[in-house]
Amino acid sequence: MQTTDASGSLGTAPVDPFTYANAGQPAGKREVDLYVRTYSTLLRSSGPVDVDALIPAHLNIQSSLHAQAASDRPDMGAFMYSTLRLPPEIVTVRNILLGQAHTVFAVHGYTDLDDWTSVSAPGRRRKWQWDGRSTMAVMVGSASDLDDLIPTIVGWQIEWNKMHQRISDTPELAALIEAGS
Structure with missing residues (x-):
């Protein structure tokens, strides 16, 4: 992803738009808008989008629903919040397909969604349909579906990664986990 110089001044190095949160300033509309633009742009691409590509923007918004996103410690509140908004099968999933109609999925080779498990x-x-x-x-x-779905998926992935x-x-x-399974 390319970044632009957010400082507006000439002759300076480009500013990484994801450094605001680390500067000790509270996130605001600018950071949220950047997050929305980031995932909107990435999702318009023709190929898969790795959830990890959205993590910096997610961390930068300093969401009150994911207050400990940047911490090394798991944020169990955020994990439970996102877990309740995703199907339990999420633990087996490597790919999530987003589309506005069955025809969109069919164009990309997913013609059998009706045969998948609801x-x-x-x-x-x-x-949701699961293969x-x-x-x-x-x-x-x-767009509001995306605004709900993307932070939920990214937040869940952040916390899943921390626990693992x-x-x-x-x-x-x-x-202990191995012995219990």
């Missing part, structure tokens, strides 16, 4: 999340009425393995598809009807990092950093914990 799944839902406890905290949302949104209809039974590693892909889910969801209909996105509006803790497990890999703690052999005793990994052994």
Whole structure:
């Protein structure tokens, strides 16, 4: 992703738009707008978007619903909030397909969505389709759907990554989990 000089002054190096949160200033409309522009631009691309590409913008908005996003410690409140808004099958998923109509999915080779398992999340009425393995598809009807869905997915991934990092950093914990499965 290319960045622009946010300072407005000439002759300076480009400013990374994701450094505001680290400067100790509270995030505001500018950071939220940048987040929305970031995921809107990436989602308009023709290929897959890695959730990790959205993490810096997510951290930068300093969401009150994900207050500990930048911490190394898991934010269980944020994790539970996002978990309740995603189908339980999310733990098996590597790809999430977003589209506005079945024809959009069909153009990209997903002609059998009606054969996939319908799944839902406890905290949302949104209809998801799951292929039974590693892909889910969801209909996105509006920009507000994206504004709800993207931060939920990114927040969940951040917390999932933190917990898995803790497990890999703690052999005793990994052994307990392995013994229990």
